[in-house]
Amino acid sequence: MVQAINRAMFEAMRADPNVLVLGEDVGVNGGVFRATEGLQKEFGPDRVLDTPLSETGIVGTAVGMALYGLKPVAEIQFVDFIYPAFDQIVSEIAKFRYRSGGQYPCHVVIRSPYGGGIKGGLYHSQSPEAYFAHTAGLKVVIPSTPADAKGLLLSAIFDDDPVLFLEPKRIYRAVTGEVPDGDHRVQIGQAATVRPGSDVSVFAYGAMMPPALQAAETLAAEGISAEVVDLRSLVPLDEAAVLASVEKTGRAVIVHEAPRFCGFGAELSAILAEKALYSLKAPVVRVTGYDTPFPYALESLYLPGADRIAHAVRATARAA
Amino acid sequence: MSPDDALVPLTYDPTELDRSLAGWRRTLLDGYRWMLLARALDRRMLGLQRQGRVGFYGAATGQEAVSVGAALALTPDDWVFPGLREQLIALVRGHPLPTYVHHLFATDLDPARGRQMPCHPTARDVRYVSMSSVIGTQITQGVGLAYALKAKRQPGAVLAFFGDGATSANDFHAGLNLAGVWRTPVLFCCTNNQWAISQPVERQTGVRELAQKAAAYGLPGRRVDGTDLIAVYREVRDALARIRSGAGPEMLEFLLYRMTAHSSSDDPTRYQAADWMSRAAARDPVPRVERFLLDTGLLTEEARGRLAEEVDREVRAAVAEAEAAPPPDPASLFQDVFASASPGSFGR
Amino acid sequence: MADATTSSGAASSSIPADLAAETLPSLYRTMVLARVMDERCLSLQRQGRIGFYVPLQGQEAAQVACAWALDAADWVFPAYRELGVALVRGVPVKLLLDQFIGNSGDEMKGRQMPNHYGYRRFKFVTASSPVGTQISHAVGTAMAARRRGDAICTIAFFGDGTTSSNDFHAGLNFAGVYRAPTLFFCQNNQWAISLPRERQTASETLAMKASAYGFPGVVVDGTDVHAVYRVVREARRRALAGEGPTLIEAQVYRLGPHSTSDDPRRYRSDAELAQWKERDPIARLKHELLTLGLVTEESDQKVWEAAKELVGAALKEAEATAPVDPRTMFDDVFARPTPALEEQRRAMDGLLKEGVVRP
Structure with a gap:
């Protein structure tokens, strides 16, 4: 599945120069789960940003980028570390369109590995989707197969609304399957x-x-x-x-x-x-x-x- | 409004200004008019708030020189991420006063359909970004937009405004740090009015000048007299010139004296010393620039009176229009949550 | 044998501002013990005998000398790399290994990942994984201690990356405002996983960030036990004298990976590593001890062997300790389990008894 996610980002970045990836260790290191492997090599350090250690900064700046028409795909290394950015997600991203009367849509994609099963203890295992599903204005997407992971992530990146894209890290490598090539999309909102x-x-x-x-x-x-x-x-x-x-x-x-x-x-x-x-x-x-x-x-x-x-x-x- | 003897005068040599600020006369007169208008609007709105005709109001009284001076130094390409007291920037940059007053009254003609509290306007027409009430979140957003400007090779810079209290917020730390690492075209504008509601700035942080905080992020920081229209205009203009030339982000700290309560919900006599307001009045930016203009002959008493009447009329007309406008359409409650009205089960 | 295994290796507040020569051998033994344990744990992880490990190699001098300068009554707020500090505080090796294994001997009751431990009796507060959160905690505890009239300081340990975090900002700012008796001990090991120090922040040093909060920041060579000890003693003196907090940036190098899940060859050069290996803090102190005649090559050999023996014996014991009782999962969520938690415990018990699930 992690390769499918990686391929979705390659597709999106090739298709649209506005797509940009930012997060901790996503560049040179290719992400701690290798989801962003190779992206910086192909698209350079200005489109695949290794950020300082601040989830607040990652998500807050992604908001500003989105306001100006970039399509930021922010990675939070583990969803357990998303809470410093909770303010930006709940008070800002989810409400920007509404509070501005539609003048400032805020299309940010936040990708984050979630869930247990990797012996991660309290802080590398959480499954906090309910906090976010409770927030009006935010889409919450969770794939379970490689094909869906690619198709849903591409849809998320080219959606009009902010999407929290939670990746089941336990099955990043455990689940395999055919993944269609090219611009394969799976519509968000369909079971x-x-x-x-x-x-x-x-x-x-x-x-x-x-x-x-x-x-x-x-x-x-x-x-x-x-x-x-x-x-x-x-x-x-x-x-x-x-x-x-x-x-x-x-x-x-x-x-x-x-x-x-x-x-x-x-x-x-x-x-x-x-x-x-x-x-x-x-x-x-x-x-x-x-x-x-x-x-x-x-x-x-x-x-x-x-x-x-x-x-x-x-x-x-x-x-x- | 007559110049007070205790007023701290603006001391500028007009010949020196001629040398360094071509066209400053026009700029100052424009600025002065906007400051008068803001003052008239604050007076009117606080009155209406007390009568219960608007729900809330956050006056910018005492901070007009910062908003006006900064706005006049901007080009149309620049973006503004405001704090609570920067609405005047939107007006100076061309956002219509009646539209803003529709926002204050939360009418159906408010571009944001009356969804936000008063003083939280959105004005995309003048690159004035929608704000929340959360302190400091706009700072990282401003850095991100500045990054996008750079990435897309667009002209323009970002001004991110926040108060003294916001220097303690997460996004101040994250935003200035990222701007330093990425060298984005952003000017951090700290309006230090010395009070975060009841907390005085000397209890907000252990450092004397907030501008010193910039060094922690490898940025230059300067303190500016924020009640001096000329100083603000000049410092913002010069900082933006450096930023546009690629010299990297900077921070300006505008020293201000909050002349009103934090908001209509606040009672500062509970925490301010008795002489605070008179000290603040001595730094009142409006009479300070007014006296300078009168002393240098740029403004006559007669013109002053005429301007005051003019702005008053404008404010009254805008208020009358907004008070006559209908409230938001109930159906608008469900719009703009998502791009399409009903994704999935939403709105059923 | 090594001092760290006895009840407390922590210095008493009566000792002088400089490290006395006669304390150097025991300080050295603790550093060696930390290194030996570290190497052993890395190999245990490779063998699957523990699930994960965060090594400290390269940071032994900074940690051990810093902890040596503290009083046993001071409160330590560690991150997850502070093995050297834990050993100086007197945490037994067996107890640490119990935690790494997550068995019934673990005082965290097997709930946390390896390296995320805390021991109230050693005034060593339980670590979590989110970076920086311990910094504001340390400030709050310092304020509380002062309020109660206790002449102690608190110390927060964190790395270079953490200077970008929210709690760094909040914690240092509060400490500046309230002049909290807190020491901020930043081990700048040059890498936040794959992000080099110079991409973390544009400020010239990390120590200078203290100036944004109105108190001093000091840079110190973290491979020099004397320098670290002196700086911490002085910061502690200031804290207790009411002169406020100090930020200390100990410059070190992470000789190993960020954790056992990390491969540093992906992002940093062998040449850089080799350069820092020459400044190995253990080799540096050994050299000094040899020069002072406080060890010989033979006695040094014994120090290493003793440490290995100690760790080996403790490991044997820890691996023989029973696994954690599944029913403890529902304890400590609240002071007393709620009826809903008791119901869930009964349900799980039922599933265990029926053999639907296995521990």
């Missing part, structure tokens, strides 16, 4: 029904997709048909796809690695309660990280895995 099924809907995104699919495979052998939907974009959310799936199956399991309380699953549950209650045959179930800070030694217990997901889907399928 993908990756595995159709009839008994239970499983909603997941990012690094939770592989265990969700694995659980579905296990359950198929037991005669339970799970439909797995990759949300791909949290804002805007493909509500139609979510509702259609539950109207069909009548049962829903929501999976994310972020803590449960006020996590994105709470929003999905609320939507199902508001708009699909009469289709539901069983309570909605969430399989999530626990409401603790992300642990180091016990991360495999903290993270939902295929077994935990299958366990929950099984129970949901059997609930009267």
Whole structure:
């Protein structure tokens, strides 16, 4: 997946001289995950900027660049370090268009690896998408396959709105797949029904997709048909796809690695309660990280895995 | 408005000004008129705020020389990232007064559809960038835009304004540091009015002159008398000339005396010494330049009265127009959140 | 054998402004112990026996001499590279290895990545990964200590890159305003991962940034234990005398990678590394000790062997220590677990018992 992300940036920078990349260690070093490998060599240090160690500065200056028509793609090395830039993202980027009556759109793309599974402890594992999805005016996109990563990132770079692009670093290299060449785009705001099924809907995104699919495979052998939907974009959310799936199956399991309380699953549950209650045959179930800070030694217990997901889907399928 | 005996006079030798500032007479008279207008607007708006006809107002009283002096030194290519008290720059650069007053009254004719508090205007027509109420965030943004100017090989420079309190903010640190590393065409303009609401500048930071902070980022920094229209104009003009020639970013600290409350929500008698206001009045930028113009014969008493009436009329007309305008269309609540009105489930 | 393994190697406040010759051998032993441990941990990481490691090689003199100049009652706010400081404070090697492994002996209860440790009894505050946040903490603690009438200082450790961070700015500014008894100890190791010092900021030195906050900044050769010690003693004296904070820039070089996830050959030259290797702080102090007749080549050999033995023994013990109990995951989120957390703990317990998940 990380190569697909890298290729998306190559494509975008070749296609449009206004695209520019900035962040810590993104140039000479090619990014600590090598997502920006080779970019500085091809496009030079003025378009691929190794910045000082200041997320505030990275995002704040990206805003100014965007106001002047550049298309900055800012990298935050780990999303756990995004909080110094929270001010710029929440108070500035997400509100610029609105507060200026449309005079100053602020199209910044912020890429950042998120999530656990690399033994990163409290500060290299977080999954903070809910904070950002709660912010009006900001799109939040999370791919789970290499092809989607390229297609969604290209769409994000050429979108009109600011996009927080969260990359599941745990599957940067673990997940492989065909990636179309050239200007391959995937529309932001469309979920993908990756595995159709009839008994239970499983909603997941990012690094939770592989265990969700694995659980579905296990359950198929037991005669339970799970439909797995990759949300791909949290804002805007493909509500139609979510509702259609539950109207069909009548049962829903929501999976994310972020803590449960006020996590994105709470929003999905609320939507199902508001708009699909009469289709539901069983309570909605969430399989999530626990409401603790992300642990180091016990991360495999903290993270939902295929077994935990299958366990929950099984129970949901059997609930009267 | 009659010149006070305690007033600290502007002391310039007109022949020296002739040498160094061709055309200064026109510039000063223009500037003086704008300062009068700003004063009239502040007076009127504070009155209306007390009557509850506008919700909030942040007066620029005492800071007019900075806004006007800087605005007159700009070219149309330059960009302004304002703080709370720089709206006058937009007006001097051609943003229509009635449009600005529509903003103050949050009418449907406000370009931002009444979404922001008063004194947070947006004026893209004059490269005046939309601001938030968050302190200092505009500083890094200004550096980024300056980077884009350089990258696109465009003329122009960026002025980023902020107050004394903002020197403690994250974006001050990040912005000046990045500007130093990237050598972007930006002039940092610190309007040190010596008060961050109730916090005096000597308790804001351990350093005497805020301009000294520039050295921490490898930049030159200078303190300027911010209540002296001539000094401001000259310093900004010269700094911009150096910046345009590629000499790198700079910081100017404009020493000011806040002559009003922080905002209409603030009561400075709770924290300021009794003599603060009289000390501030001695540095009032408007009578200072007015006396200089009268002393040098550039302004007559009669012209002064005429100008005062003129700007008053302009302000009254703009206020009347805005008060008669309709409030924003309720449907506008959902516009401009994203580029297209309804991505995904939004607005359903 | 090495002093750092006994309860406290920290200097007492009665010792003179200069390092006495007779303390040099124990200071040296601590530096050697840090180096030995560092090398061992790098190889443990390569073997997969610990998950990650942040080495300190090249910074031993700066850390050990600095910590030596502190009082045991002073509070240390480290970043994640301060092994030398931890050893001087008296943190046992076994306890550190427990943390690196994340076992049940780890006082962080296996929750943090390696190198992110803290020990309240050594007045060594737990580190986090976001850079710089400890700086404002150190200032707040210094203000609190002064308020309580305690004659101590606090010290914040950080690197060159951190001077760009928000908390550097906020922390130093507050310290200037409140004249907090805080020492800001910046180890300028020339590289913030791949960003060289000169691209970090346009200011000529990092120490001069102190002038933006109204207090002194000092540059010191961080490979010279005497110079570091003197500068820290003086800064500490000033802090306790109410003369305010000091920023110290110790110029060092990161001889190793930023962390075990980093490959410095991608961004810096071998020639540069070779140049700094000649200024290896351990070799420098050894040379001085040889000249003073305080060690011989043979006794030095023993110092290294003793350190290796110590680390080896502690490692054996640490690796034999039981893994962390999964049920502790829900402790310490709050003073007492909320009902929701107890419910989650029960749910996880159930999954463990049913064999759905395994620790």
